[in-house]
Amino acid sequence: MTEPRWLNADERRAWLAMLSINTMLPAALDNQLHTAGKVSLFDYNVMAMLSEAEGRFLPMSELAARTSSSLSRLSHVVSKLEKRGWLERRPHPGDARVTTAHLSDDGMATLVALAPGHVEAVRNKFLDALTDRDVNDLARIGEKIVARLDDDHWILRES
Amino acid sequence: MTEPRWLNADERRAWLAMLSINTMLPAALDNQLHTAGKVSLFDYNVMAMLSEAEGRFLPMSELAARTSSSLSRLSHVVSKLEKRGWLERRPHPGDARVTTAHLSDDGMATLVALAPGHVEAVRNKFLDALTDRDVNDLARIGEKIVARLDDDHWILRES
DNA sequence: ACGTGCAACTTGAACCGTCAAGCATAGAAT
Protein backbone atom coordinates (compact mmCIF):
# COMPACT_ATOMS: atom_id res chain seq x y z
CA MET A 1 0.00 0.00 0.00
CA THR A 2 2.16 2.86 -1.23
CA GLU A 3 1.07 6.40 -1.89
CA PRO A 4 -0.42 6.64 -5.39
CA ARG A 5 1.33 8.78 -7.97
CA TRP A 6 -1.05 11.66 -8.63
CA LEU A 7 -1.13 13.33 -12.01
CA ASN A 8 1.35 16.05 -12.90
CA ALA A 9 0.30 19.17 -14.79
CA ASP A 10 0.59 17.78 -18.32
CA GLU A 11 -0.97 14.47 -17.38
CA ARG A 12 -3.86 16.29 -15.82
CA ARG A 13 -4.31 18.49 -18.90
CA ALA A 14 -4.27 15.47 -21.19
CA TRP A 15 -6.67 13.54 -19.01
CA LEU A 16 -9.17 16.34 -18.55
CA ALA A 17 -9.14 17.09 -22.27
CA MET A 18 -9.69 13.41 -23.05
CA LEU A 19 -12.57 13.28 -20.60
CA SER A 20 -14.27 16.31 -22.09
CA ILE A 21 -13.78 15.10 -25.64
CA ASN A 22 -15.22 11.75 -24.69
CA THR A 23 -18.51 13.31 -23.75
CA MET A 24 -18.73 16.27 -26.11
CA LEU A 25 -17.55 14.79 -29.40
CA PRO A 26 -19.95 11.84 -29.58
CA ALA A 27 -22.74 14.16 -28.43
CA ALA A 28 -22.03 16.60 -31.26
CA LEU A 29 -21.90 13.90 -33.91
CA ASP A 30 -24.90 12.07 -32.53
CA ASN A 31 -26.73 15.30 -32.75
CA GLN A 32 -25.91 15.90 -36.39
CA LEU A 33 -26.83 12.35 -37.37
CA HIS A 34 -29.99 12.36 -35.36
CA THR A 35 -31.32 15.54 -36.92
CA ALA A 36 -30.20 14.43 -40.39
CA GLY A 37 -31.70 10.97 -40.20
CA LYS A 38 -32.74 9.69 -36.76
CA VAL A 39 -29.61 7.61 -36.50
CA SER A 40 -27.05 7.49 -33.70
CA LEU A 41 -23.30 7.62 -34.21
CA PHE A 42 -23.15 3.99 -33.21
CA ASP A 43 -25.90 3.02 -35.68
CA TYR A 44 -24.04 4.84 -38.41
CA ASN A 45 -20.83 3.11 -37.54
CA VAL A 46 -22.37 -0.33 -37.61
CA MET A 47 -23.65 0.32 -41.11
CA ALA A 48 -20.41 1.95 -42.23
CA MET A 49 -18.37 -1.05 -41.12
CA LEU A 50 -20.66 -3.39 -43.02
CA SER A 51 -20.52 -1.22 -46.12
CA GLU A 52 -16.75 -1.56 -46.22
CA ALA A 53 -16.75 -5.32 -45.76
CA GLU A 54 -16.50 -7.80 -48.62
CA GLY A 55 -20.05 -8.62 -49.69
CA ARG A 56 -21.43 -6.11 -47.18
CA PHE A 57 -21.77 -8.62 -44.39
CA LEU A 58 -19.88 -9.68 -41.29
CA PRO A 59 -20.33 -12.14 -38.43
CA MET A 60 -21.77 -10.47 -35.35
CA SER A 61 -18.60 -10.96 -33.34
CA GLU A 62 -16.43 -9.43 -36.04
CA LEU A 63 -18.83 -6.51 -36.31
CA ALA A 64 -18.71 -6.10 -32.56
CA ALA A 65 -14.91 -5.97 -32.74
CA ARG A 66 -14.99 -3.35 -35.49
CA THR A 67 -17.35 -1.14 -33.54
CA SER A 68 -15.56 -1.74 -30.20
CA SER A 69 -18.85 -2.83 -28.72
CA SER A 70 -20.17 -5.70 -26.68
CA LEU A 71 -22.05 -8.43 -28.48
CA SER A 72 -25.09 -7.64 -26.39
CA ARG A 73 -25.18 -4.00 -27.36
CA LEU A 74 -24.67 -4.88 -30.98
CA SER A 75 -27.40 -7.49 -30.93
CA HIS A 76 -29.96 -4.98 -29.68
CA VAL A 77 -28.94 -2.40 -32.26
CA VAL A 78 -28.95 -4.89 -35.12
CA SER A 79 -32.49 -5.85 -34.14
CA LYS A 80 -33.52 -2.22 -34.30
CA LEU A 81 -31.88 -1.61 -37.67
CA GLU A 82 -33.33 -4.85 -38.98
CA LYS A 83 -36.82 -3.58 -38.15
CA ARG A 84 -36.11 -0.51 -40.25
CA GLY A 85 -35.14 -2.70 -43.17
CA TRP A 86 -31.52 -1.58 -43.30
CA LEU A 87 -29.96 -4.82 -42.13
CA GLU A 88 -30.71 -8.48 -42.33
CA ARG A 89 -29.56 -11.38 -40.16
CA ARG A 90 -28.63 -14.63 -41.84
CA PRO A 91 -27.22 -17.89 -40.52
CA HIS A 92 -23.63 -18.68 -41.39
CA PRO A 93 -23.33 -21.64 -43.78
CA GLY A 94 -20.27 -23.20 -42.18
CA ASP A 95 -20.91 -22.66 -38.48
CA ALA A 96 -24.45 -22.74 -37.12
CA ARG A 97 -23.47 -20.72 -34.06
CA VAL A 98 -22.63 -17.60 -36.00
CA THR A 99 -25.08 -15.06 -37.33
CA THR A 100 -24.02 -12.70 -40.08
CA ALA A 101 -25.38 -9.18 -40.40
CA HIS A 102 -25.97 -8.05 -44.00
CA LEU A 103 -26.39 -4.44 -45.09
CA SER A 104 -29.43 -4.20 -47.34
CA ASP A 105 -29.73 -1.96 -50.41
CA ASP A 106 -31.99 0.32 -48.39
CA GLY A 107 -29.38 0.43 -45.65
CA MET A 108 -26.67 1.25 -48.16
CA ALA A 109 -28.80 4.00 -49.68
CA THR A 110 -29.40 5.51 -46.26
CA LEU A 111 -25.72 5.41 -45.49
CA VAL A 112 -24.79 7.04 -48.80
CA ALA A 113 -27.31 9.76 -48.12
CA LEU A 114 -25.97 10.42 -44.64
CA ALA A 115 -22.27 10.14 -45.38
CA PRO A 116 -21.49 13.61 -46.73
CA GLY A 117 -23.12 15.39 -43.79
CA HIS A 118 -21.42 13.09 -41.34
CA VAL A 119 -17.95 13.52 -42.83
CA GLU A 120 -18.53 17.26 -42.88
CA ALA A 121 -19.40 17.12 -39.16
CA VAL A 122 -16.32 15.04 -38.38
CA ARG A 123 -14.21 17.70 -40.06
CA ASN A 124 -16.09 20.58 -38.53
CA LYS A 125 -16.13 19.32 -34.95
CA PHE A 126 -12.80 17.57 -34.90
CA LEU A 127 -10.28 17.53 -37.73
CA ASP A 128 -10.51 21.19 -38.67
CA ALA A 129 -9.15 22.10 -35.26
CA LEU A 130 -5.88 20.40 -36.14
CA THR A 131 -2.87 20.90 -38.38
CA ASP A 132 -1.59 18.05 -40.54
CA ARG A 133 1.14 17.48 -38.00
CA ASP A 134 -1.44 17.31 -35.18
CA VAL A 135 -3.47 14.76 -37.11
CA ASN A 136 -0.41 12.62 -37.61
CA ASP A 137 0.59 12.88 -33.94
CA LEU A 138 -2.93 12.09 -32.84
CA ALA A 139 -3.09 9.03 -35.06
CA ARG A 140 0.14 7.74 -33.55
CA ILE A 141 -0.83 8.53 -29.94
CA GLY A 142 -4.38 7.33 -30.39
CA GLU A 143 -3.23 3.98 -31.69
CA LYS A 144 -0.94 3.57 -28.70
CA ILE A 145 -3.89 4.11 -26.39
CA VAL A 146 -6.05 1.70 -28.36
CA ALA A 147 -3.28 -0.89 -28.15
CA ARG A 148 -3.17 -0.45 -24.40
CA LEU A 149 -6.90 -1.03 -24.10
CA ASP A 150 -7.02 -3.96 -26.49
CA ASP A 151 -3.75 -5.23 -27.80
CA ASP A 152 -5.16 -6.88 -30.86
CA HIS A 153 -7.77 -4.36 -31.83
CA TRP A 154 -8.61 -4.53 -35.52
CA ILE A 155 -7.47 -0.99 -36.36
CA LEU A 156 -3.94 -2.03 -35.45
CA ARG A 157 -3.85 -4.82 -37.96
CA GLU A 158 -3.94 -2.77 -41.14
CA SER A 159 -1.13 -0.32 -40.49
CA MET B 1 -23.68 20.63 -53.47
CA THR B 2 -20.06 19.79 -54.05
CA GLU B 3 -18.40 16.43 -53.57
CA PRO B 4 -17.47 16.04 -49.90
CA ARG B 5 -13.80 15.74 -48.99
CA TRP B 6 -13.39 12.21 -47.72
CA LEU B 7 -10.78 11.41 -45.11
CA ASN B 8 -7.18 10.75 -46.10
CA ALA B 9 -5.14 7.96 -44.51
CA ASP B 10 -3.92 9.88 -41.45
CA GLU B 11 -7.26 11.52 -40.87
CA ARG B 12 -8.92 8.14 -40.99
CA ARG B 13 -6.42 6.66 -38.57
CA ALA B 14 -6.90 9.55 -36.14
CA TRP B 15 -10.66 9.38 -36.41
CA LEU B 16 -10.95 5.63 -35.99
CA ALA B 17 -8.62 5.70 -33.01
CA MET B 18 -10.62 8.50 -31.43
CA LEU B 19 -13.83 6.56 -31.98
CA SER B 20 -12.46 3.41 -30.39
CA ILE B 21 -11.01 5.28 -27.44
CA ASN B 22 -14.31 7.03 -26.92
CA THR B 23 -16.04 3.76 -26.29
CA MET B 24 -13.32 1.64 -24.72
CA LEU B 25 -11.70 4.08 -22.30
CA PRO B 26 -14.84 5.15 -20.40
CA ALA B 27 -15.93 1.52 -20.34
CA ALA B 28 -12.66 0.41 -18.76
CA LEU B 29 -12.71 3.14 -16.12
CA ASP B 30 -16.40 2.71 -15.43
CA ASN B 31 -15.68 -0.90 -14.87
CA GLN B 32 -12.94 -0.32 -12.34
CA LEU B 33 -15.01 2.22 -10.42
CA HIS B 34 -18.09 0.09 -10.49
CA THR B 35 -16.40 -2.96 -9.06
CA ALA B 36 -14.50 -0.84 -6.52
CA GLY B 37 -17.51 1.09 -5.30
CA LYS B 38 -20.67 0.97 -7.44
CA VAL B 39 -19.91 4.36 -8.90
CA SER B 40 -19.76 5.43 -12.54
CA LEU B 41 -16.98 7.51 -14.05
CA PHE B 42 -19.43 10.37 -14.32
CA ASP B 43 -20.48 10.03 -10.66
CA TYR B 44 -16.84 10.06 -9.66
CA ASN B 45 -16.16 13.13 -11.71
CA VAL B 46 -19.04 15.05 -10.24
CA MET B 47 -17.71 14.39 -6.77
CA ALA B 48 -14.12 15.09 -7.78
CA MET B 49 -15.04 18.48 -9.22
CA LEU B 50 -16.87 19.40 -6.02
CA SER B 51 -13.97 18.24 -3.88
CA GLU B 52 -11.66 20.65 -5.67
CA ALA B 53 -13.99 23.62 -5.39
CA GLU B 54 -13.76 26.27 -2.66
CA GLY B 55 -15.97 25.12 0.21
CA ARG B 56 -16.75 21.87 -1.63
CA PHE B 57 -19.81 23.25 -3.37
CA LEU B 58 -20.75 24.63 -6.76
CA PRO B 59 -23.89 25.88 -8.48
CA MET B 60 -25.48 23.21 -10.64
CA SER B 61 -24.72 25.05 -13.87
CA GLU B 62 -21.05 25.48 -12.98
CA LEU B 63 -20.84 21.82 -12.04
CA ALA B 64 -22.47 20.92 -15.33
CA ALA B 65 -19.84 22.96 -17.16
CA ARG B 66 -17.01 21.26 -15.28
CA THR B 67 -18.33 17.82 -16.10
CA SER B 68 -19.20 18.74 -19.73
CA SER B 69 -22.71 17.55 -19.09
CA SER B 70 -26.22 18.81 -19.60
CA LEU B 71 -28.05 20.26 -16.63
CA SER B 72 -30.63 17.56 -16.99
CA ARG B 73 -28.17 14.72 -16.78
CA LEU B 74 -26.48 16.33 -13.83
CA SER B 75 -29.73 16.89 -12.01
CA HIS B 76 -30.64 13.20 -12.22
CA VAL B 77 -27.22 12.13 -11.01
CA VAL B 78 -27.16 14.62 -8.16
CA SER B 79 -30.51 13.24 -7.01
CA LYS B 80 -29.07 9.76 -7.01
CA LEU B 81 -25.94 10.74 -5.10
CA GLU B 82 -28.02 12.78 -2.69
CA LYS B 83 -30.01 9.66 -1.84
CA ARG B 84 -26.76 7.91 -1.00
CA GLY B 85 -25.84 10.73 1.36
CA TRP B 86 -22.80 11.87 -0.56
CA LEU B 87 -24.19 15.19 -1.76
CA GLU B 88 -26.62 17.78 -0.54
CA ARG B 89 -28.60 20.38 -2.45
CA ARG B 90 -28.96 23.84 -0.93
CA PRO B 91 -30.55 27.06 -2.16
CA HIS B 92 -28.18 29.86 -3.13
CA PRO B 93 -28.42 32.84 -0.73
CA GLY B 94 -28.07 35.54 -3.38
CA ASP B 95 -30.14 34.12 -6.24
CA ALA B 96 -33.19 31.98 -5.54
CA ARG B 97 -32.98 30.35 -8.97
CA VAL B 98 -29.70 28.63 -8.33
CA THR B 99 -29.19 25.41 -6.43
CA THR B 100 -25.78 24.55 -5.09
CA ALA B 101 -24.52 21.00 -4.77
CA HIS B 102 -22.41 20.35 -1.66
CA LEU B 103 -20.12 17.39 -1.18
CA SER B 104 -20.81 15.86 2.25
CA ASP B 105 -18.19 14.40 4.56
CA ASP B 106 -19.41 10.96 3.61
CA GLY B 107 -19.06 11.85 -0.05
CA MET B 108 -15.56 13.15 0.52
CA ALA B 109 -14.61 9.98 2.39
CA THR B 110 -15.94 7.84 -0.44
CA LEU B 111 -13.98 9.87 -2.95
CA VAL B 112 -10.79 9.62 -0.94
CA ALA B 113 -11.24 5.88 -0.70
CA LEU B 114 -11.79 5.52 -4.44
CA ALA B 115 -9.16 7.96 -5.67
CA PRO B 116 -6.02 5.79 -5.54
CA GLY B 117 -7.61 2.94 -7.48
CA HIS B 118 -9.04 5.35 -10.00
CA VAL B 119 -5.78 7.20 -10.61
CA GLU B 120 -4.06 3.86 -10.92
CA ALA B 121 -6.59 2.84 -13.59
CA VAL B 122 -6.16 6.11 -15.46
CA ARG B 123 -2.44 5.44 -15.60
CA ASN B 124 -2.83 1.80 -16.41
CA LYS B 125 -5.40 2.18 -19.19
CA PHE B 126 -4.24 5.44 -20.63
CA LEU B 127 -1.17 7.38 -19.53
CA ASP B 128 1.21 4.45 -19.25
CA ALA B 129 0.84 3.89 -22.98
CA LEU B 130 2.48 7.25 -23.63
CA THR B 131 5.86 8.92 -23.37
CA ASP B 132 6.20 12.33 -21.71
CA ARG B 133 6.35 13.86 -25.14
CA ASP B 134 3.15 12.07 -26.15
CA VAL B 135 1.38 13.34 -23.06
CA ASN B 136 2.42 16.87 -23.82
CA ASP B 137 1.35 16.57 -27.47
CA LEU B 138 -1.96 15.04 -26.46
CA ALA B 139 -2.64 17.82 -23.97
CA ARG B 140 -2.04 20.41 -26.69
CA ILE B 141 -4.07 18.62 -29.35
CA GLY B 142 -6.82 17.68 -26.93
CA GLU B 143 -7.28 21.25 -25.85
CA LYS B 144 -7.57 22.34 -29.47
CA ILE B 145 -10.36 19.85 -29.99
CA VAL B 146 -12.11 20.93 -26.82
CA ALA B 147 -11.86 24.54 -27.94
CA ARG B 148 -13.47 23.60 -31.24
CA LEU B 149 -16.36 21.93 -29.47
CA ASP B 150 -16.86 24.67 -26.89
CA ASP B 151 -14.77 27.77 -27.24
CA ASP B 152 -15.04 28.84 -23.64
CA HIS B 153 -14.84 25.50 -21.94
CA TRP B 154 -13.59 25.79 -18.38
CA ILE B 155 -10.45 23.70 -18.87
CA LEU B 156 -9.20 26.38 -21.25
CA ARG B 157 -9.48 29.11 -18.66
CA GLU B 158 -6.69 27.96 -16.36
CA SER B 159 -3.85 27.53 -18.78
C1' DA C 1 -21.15 -41.98 -28.45
C1' DC C 2 -20.78 -39.09 -24.74
C1' DG C 3 -19.46 -35.54 -21.57
C1' DT C 4 -17.07 -31.33 -20.77
C1' DG C 5 -15.92 -26.91 -22.03
C1' DC C 6 -16.00 -23.07 -24.82
C1' DA C 7 -17.64 -19.85 -28.38
C1' DA C 8 -21.39 -17.20 -30.55
C1' DC C 9 -24.99 -15.21 -29.84
C1' DT C 10 -29.93 -13.60 -27.71
C1' DT C 11 -33.00 -11.99 -24.31
C1' DG C 12 -35.30 -9.36 -20.43
C1' DA C 13 -34.74 -6.49 -16.59
C1' DA C 14 -32.64 -2.79 -14.44
C1' DC C 15 -30.31 1.32 -15.03
C1' DC C 16 -28.73 5.52 -17.30
C1' DG C 17 -29.09 9.39 -20.63
C1' DT C 18 -31.74 12.49 -23.60
C1' DC C 19 -35.44 15.15 -24.84
C1' DA C 20 -39.32 18.17 -24.39
C1' DA C 21 -41.97 20.44 -21.25
C1' DG C 22 -42.62 23.09 -17.28
C1' DC C 23 -41.87 26.24 -13.26
C1' DA C 24 -39.99 29.87 -10.60
C1' DT C 25 -37.04 33.84 -10.31
C1' DA C 26 -34.26 37.63 -12.13
C1' DG C 27 -33.43 41.41 -14.92
C1' DA C 28 -34.63 44.57 -18.64
C1' DA C 29 -37.78 47.46 -21.12
C1' DT C 30 -41.46 50.53 -21.23
Added chain:
DNA sequence: ATTCTATGCTTGACGGTTCAAGTTGCACGT
Protein backbone atom coordinates in the same frame (compact mmCIF):
# COMPACT_ATOMS: atom_id res chain seq x y z
C1' DA D 1 -45.70 48.95 -11.77
C1' DT D 2 -46.09 45.64 -15.42
C1' DT D 3 -44.98 42.95 -18.91
C1' DC D 4 -41.38 40.38 -21.48
C1' DT D 5 -37.56 37.65 -21.98
C1' DA D 6 -33.82 34.93 -20.21
C1' DT D 7 -31.72 32.03 -16.71
C1' DG D 8 -31.45 28.07 -13.64
C1' DC D 9 -33.08 24.07 -12.68
C1' DT D 10 -36.36 19.85 -12.27
C1' DT D 11 -39.24 16.24 -13.87
C1' DG D 12 -41.26 12.25 -16.47
C1' DA D 13 -41.38 9.62 -20.41
C1' DC D 14 -38.83 7.38 -23.80
C1' DG D 15 -35.08 4.98 -25.79
C1' DG D 16 -30.51 3.10 -25.32
C1' DT D 17 -26.85 0.37 -22.66
C1' DT D 18 -25.35 -2.98 -19.50
C1' DC D 19 -25.57 -7.03 -16.90
C1' DA D 20 -26.67 -11.72 -15.77
C1' DA D 21 -28.61 -15.64 -17.40
C1' DG D 22 -29.84 -18.83 -20.88
C1' DT D 23 -29.57 -21.34 -25.54
C1' DT D 24 -27.39 -23.57 -29.13
C1' DG D 25 -23.75 -25.64 -31.51
C1' DC D 26 -18.85 -26.91 -32.11
C1' DA D 27 -14.45 -29.31 -30.67
C1' DC D 28 -12.01 -32.21 -28.03
C1' DG D 29 -10.82 -36.06 -25.09
C1' DT D 30 -12.03 -40.64 -23.69
